[in-house]
Amino acid sequence: xxxxxxxxxxxxxxxxxxxxxxxxxxxxxxxxxxxxxxxxxxxxxxxxxxxxxxxxxxxxxxxxxxxxxxxxxxxxxxxxxxxxxxxxxxxxxxxxxxxxxxxxxxxxxxxxxxxxxxxxxxxxxxxxxxxxxxxxxxxxxxxxxxxxxxxxxxxxxxxxxxxxxxxxxxxxxxxxxxxxxxxxxxxxxxxxxxxxxxxxxxxxxxxxxxxxxxxxxxxxxxxxxxxxxxxxxxxxxxxxxxxxxxxxxxxxxxxxxxxxxxxxxxxxxxxxxxxxxxxxx
Amino acid sequence: xxxxxxxxxxxxxxxxxxxxxxxxxxxxxxxxxxxxxxxxxxxxxxxxxxxxxxxxxxxxxxxxxxxxxxxxxxxxxxxxxxxxxxxxxxxxxxxxxxxxxxxxxxxxxxxxxxxxxxxxxxxxxxxxxxxxxxxxxxxxxxxxxxxxxxxxxxxxxxxxxxxxxxxxxxxxxxxxxxxxxxxxxxxxxxxxxxxxxxxxxxxxxxxxxxxxxxxxxxxxxxxxxxxxxxxxxxxxxxxxxxxxxxxxxxxxxxxxxxxxxxxxxxxxxxxxxxxxxxxxxxxxxxxxxxxxxxxxxxxxxxxxxxxxxxxxxxxxxxxxxxxxxxxxxxxxxxxxxxxxxxxxxxxxxxxxxxxxxxxxxxxxxxxxxxxxxxxxxxxxxxxxxxxxxxxxxxxxxxxxxxxxxxxxxxxxxxxxxxxxxxxxxxxx
Numbered sequence: 001x002x003x004x005x006x007x008x009x010x011x012x013x014x015x016x017x018x019x020x021x022x023x024x025x026x027x028x029x030x031x032x033x034x035x036x037x038x039x040x041x042x043x044x045x046x047x048x049x050x051x052x053x054x055x056x057x058x059x060x061x062x063x064x065x066x067x068x069x070x071x072x073x074x075x076x077x078x079x080x081x082x083x084x085x086x087x088x089x090x091x092x093x094x095x096x097x098x099x100x101x102x103x104x105x106x107x108x109x110x111x112x113x114x115x116x117x118x119x120x121x122x123x124x125x126x127x128x129x130x131x132x133x134x135x136x137x138x139x140x141x142x143x144x145x146x147x148x149x150x151x152x153x154x155x156x157x158x159x160x161x162x163x164x165x166x167x168x169x170x171x172x173x174x175x176x177x178x179x180x181x182x183x184x185x186x187x188x189x190x191x192x193x194x195x196x197x198x199x200x201x202x203x204x205x206x207x208x209x210x211x212x213x214x215x216x217x218x219x220x221x222x223x224x225x226x227x228x229x230x231x232x233x234x235x236x237x238x239x240x241x242x243x244x245x246x247x248x249x250x251x252x253x254x255x256x257x258x259x260x261x262x263x264x265x266x267x268x269x270x271x272x273x274x275x276x277x278x279x280x281x
Numbered sequence: 282x283x284x285x286x287x288x289x290x291x292x293x294x295x296x297x298x299x300x301x302x303x304x305x306x307x308x309x310x311x312x313x314x315x316x317x318x319x320x321x322x323x324x325x326x327x328x329x330x331x332x333x334x335x336x337x338x339x340x341x342x343x344x345x346x347x348x349x350x351x352x353x354x355x356x357x358x359x360x361x362x363x364x365x366x367x368x369x370x371x372x373x374x375x376x377x378x379x380x381x382x383x384x385x386x387x388x389x390x391x392x393x394x395x396x397x398x399x400x401x402x403x404x405x406x407x408x409x410x411x412x413x414x415x416x417x418x419x420x421x422x423x424x425x426x427x428x429x430x431x432x433x434x435x436x437x438x439x440x441x442x443x444x445x446x447x448x449x450x451x452x453x454x455x456x457x458x459x460x461x462x463x464x465x466x467x468x469x470x471x472x473x474x475x476x477x478x479x480x481x482x483x484x485x486x487x488x489x490x491x492x493x494x495x496x497x498x499x500x501x502x503x504x505x506x507x508x509x510x511x512x513x514x515x516x517x518x519x520x521x522x523x524x525x526x527x528x529x530x531x532x533x534x535x536x537x538x539x540x541x542x543x544x545x546x547x548x549x550x551x552x553x554x555x556x557x558x559x560x561x562x563x564x565x566x567x568x569x570x571x572x573x574x575x576x577x578x579x580x581x582x583x584x585x586x587x588x589x590x591x592x593x594x595x596x597x598x599x600x601x602x603x604x605x606x607x608x609x610x611x612x613x614x615x616x617x618x619x620x621x622x623x624x625x626x627x628x629x630x631x632x633x634x635x636x637x638x639x640x641x642x643x644x645x646x647x648x649x650x651x652x653x654x655x656x657x658x659x660x661x662x663x664x665x666x667x668x669x670x671x672x673x674x675x676x677x678x679x680x681x682x683x684x685x686x687x688x689x690x691x692x693x694x695x696x697x698x699x700x701x702x703x704x705x706x707x708x709x
Contacts (some may be wrong), residue, residue: 071555080546085293086298091291098287099554127298143550156401 001025002047002151004181007056010208016042020056020204024184024199026150029177032186033267039206040186041079044153046117047184048076058105060151061079075149077117079156080137082143085129088138089120093126093146100147114142117175119168134165141172154185158192170196178179190267202271214267221273222265230259284556288564289571296534306576311583314516314703318568330358331412333369334379341387343427347399350426351380356419371404377412378405380420392689397499399424404503417500424497442471504568513524514674516588518645520580522670525642525662527576528604529633532612533626537571539616539704540625562613562701569612570605577601592673596682600668603689607661610693614698636660644669664688 002024009017017039024030032040045051047058063070083092097201102110103158118138128136134198137157142150154173156196158166173196176183187193193200195215202217212215224239227246231254239245243262251257272278296302335351336343352359360367360376381402383578401420405413446467449460491590550563569606581597584590614634621624637643639653640662646654658664667686671677 047551052550052551068555071553074553076549076553078546078549082546082550084295086295087291090295095287095549096289096554099284099551099556101555200412218705 002030002184003057003081004043004047005057005059007043007046007058008054009039009051010054016206017046017053020203020206020208022201022208022211025164026182027177027180028061028198029183029185029196031193031200032184032203033188033190033193033200033271034186034203035188035214038188038219040188041155042206043186043203044076044155044186046255048074048153050076054086061075062142070149073150075144075147075152077141077152077154079159079224081133081140083139085126085137088125088127089115089131089142090124091144092139092210094145097146102147110146110148114145117145117155118142118172132162132165134162137161137165138168141169145176150182152181152183154183154281156186156188156241158187158189163197190271192255194267200267202267203275204271204275217267217270218265221270222267223269225265226263227260227264228259228261229254231259232256232258285560285564285567288551288561289568292535292565292568293537293571293575298567300535302530302534304529306534306572307579309614310523310525310527310576311531313526314580314584315588330356331377331416332358332360332368333416334360334362334376336362336364336379336381337368338364339384339386339449343387343390343399344382346380347386347390347423350423351420354419354423356415368404370436371406375432378403379415379627382504387412391444398497399427400499400500400501402503402584406504413502417502421497427497430624439471440466446471502584511698514588514590516584516590518675520588520590520667521526521673522575522602523579523644524669524694525637525640525665528635528660529575529642530595530667531569531572531576532608532633533629535565535572536612536615536619536625538620539565539612540619543622562704566609566613566697569609573605573608574601577605580597590673596672596677596679598670599682599686603686603693604665605667607689607693607696610696610698610700611661611702614696615700617627617700617703617705633662636662639663641666656665661689661692664692 002022003226004020006023007017007020008015014226020043021028021038022043032043046053046056047060047065049070051064056068058065058075060070063076065071065265084095087095090111093114095105097107101126112121112126115124120135120139120142123131123135126143128139131139135233137160141154141157148160157171157173170192173183173185185196186194197214199211199213200217201208210221224241226237227231227240227243227250228235228237229247229250230236233254236250238246238250247260268278296306302670333351335348339443339563346636347360348359351357360370361369365383367376367381370376371379379402381404383400383402386399389397403416403420404414437447449455449463449467452460455463516625534605542551548561578601580591581592586593611632612629615629618628635659639657640646640660641649641657642662646657646663646666649657664685668682668689669673671682671685675681
């Protein structure tokens with residue numbers, strides 16, 4: 001389990017992370033959703049021990065992230081393509097594996113598995129500089145999985161990725177979940193959070209505004225469903241908290257119905273309701 | 282240790298994958314050393330005049346005349362000086378040889394038919410056999426002038442013949458048979474001269490050149506062993522300079538790569554891995570050090586086997602290690618100052634080029650003016666060059682090697698400590 005208690009981090013006058021507390025259960029995919037500059041990466045940096053918090057604490061199965069033992073359990077997929085472009089895929093993996101005391105007799109099989117996992121086995125001996133953006137992202141993921149970490153921190157892993165590679169990455173995330181890994185996934189794409197995450201934290205200006213499953217967040221902060229009915233009596237639009245009942249009543253009063261539109265709230269709406277602005281503002 | 286070695290191996294591999302880096306680290310310094318070495322070797326068609334010191338102890342009209350003829354000869358560049366200074370100049374290798382015109386030179390110079398040939402003392406290092414032969418031949422050529430002068434001036438010739446007849450009369454050493462022949466011949470010669478006629482016939486004084494006044498000069502060689510303080514081979518100067526260029530290439534490359542680790546995000550991977558910051562820094566330092574040692578080894582192998590440069594191996598190792606430590610420290614310091622590749626390249630290039638210019642990486646230290654040599658003491662490049670030169674041609678003792686070595690190591694340690702304290706690895 002990952003337990004975060006009252007994390008705070010300041011950079012000069014900017015309070016990048018304010019009193020963030022959360023619990024992530026083993027095997028869960030936790031999404032940290034917020035716009036750019038909300039404090040997602042800073043939070044992950046503190047959770048992985050990359051930077052020290054000004055106050056608060058992080059526990060990874062009872063271990064401090066800076067401890068050597070915890071580092072063997074952490075897999076970080078940085079937001080940037082953290083690879084050596086002039087080396088081949090295998091050279092990169094071999095180097096990163098060498099930092100984790102992986103037994104020599106397992107090294108090759110771990111590299112093979114990682115390359116196969118991200119669909120790059122046939123490009124093993126190619127230089128990374130020749131890869132597409134999506135392939136680099138996938139190799140970025142592979143490099144973090146060599147030591148079989150328990151906690152996988154993915155910082156905006158789909159930034160600048162083509163749809164094909166994005167889908168492949170989604171599949172990878174779900175496969176990792178099936179393998180029992182705990183995944184912390186930051187994104188500013190609400191579709192990704194909605195599709196992948198068991199639990200979502202919405203963060204803005206360093207503050208964790210809401211926390212829960214997608215359903216819980218929609219229910220608590222999504223607002224009513226927007227219904228629009230076009231009939232012989234004209235167009236009727238209304239907000240509904242009980243869509244089926246409201247629809248039946250509305251249809252009973254019309255002879256001819258041309259079109260019905262039901263817009264359920266999404267995480268975008270949750271963010272809008274919480275902050276008063278769009279997620280992509 | 283395995284992780285440090287892994288970091289080092291990765292950096293070396295990256296260095297070799299970058300063709301431009303390989304060129305500027307390994308090829309350019311060799312080209313530099315070769316081109317400048319060839320120019321300094323004298324193949325560029327410069328003056329071939331030998332620098333000599335001339336001492337006139339005789340101070341007669343004839344000696345001064347002879348000195349003038351040496352000065353006017355194309356074969357020599359002359360410095361007129363005292364005997365003591367002349368010997369010192371030759372011992373220190375500043376002049377190829379000295380010529381001393383001893384007292385009595387002028388008297389012998391005049392005696393064409395009697396007395397001894399004028400003696401000239403030539404001081405030269407015994408190993409310079411080729412130059413010694415060249416010098417002797419050139420001096421002999423100048424010495425012949427005295428015959429031309431004598432035979433082309435009837436009045437002087439008549440005077441000379443009178444003096445010779447008188448000397449022969451007074452001399453007890455000349456056999457009676459010769460005396461009668463000369464007493465018969467010389468007056469006739471005088472008669473001919475007075476008729477304004479010259480004579481080019483030879484005189485039979487046998488093979489004893491020492492007593493033969495018809496020899497142009499008597500060249501007496503004096504061994505003057507040169508204290509070997511200068512380079513024996515122009516590449517001995519340019520190879521240390523080339524090494525410095527290579528080392529500077531390594532420093533710039535590794536300083537950039539350290540900053541690049543931060544900007545790329547690979548540093549974040551390293552920090553999150555079970556490896557200490559000390560190991561990360563040590564790995565980077567070891568990579569830079571290894572690259573430097575490799576390039577020094579390569580350049581000196583080429584220098585030894587192709588360019589004929591000779592060196593003291595243990596002292597070369599000492600110089601290489603000391604400069605390695607120094608420049609690894611500087612690499613760390615430069616990397617700590619900048620946040621982007623561009624800024625670290627700018628800072629490192631500017632500093633190293635300046636240090637290289639004043640430190641002798643472009644112009645050899647010993648040809649710099651005094652004020653510039655004084656400034657060069659503040660450049661680590663100067664001390665690295667001095668250390669390498671100490672192992673090649675300065676013939677430093679181990680005690681003398683300690684000065685550049687300790688300065689280099691001190692600069693390296695201080696820069697490394699400052700750099701590792703200032704560098705923020707996590708600043709991605």
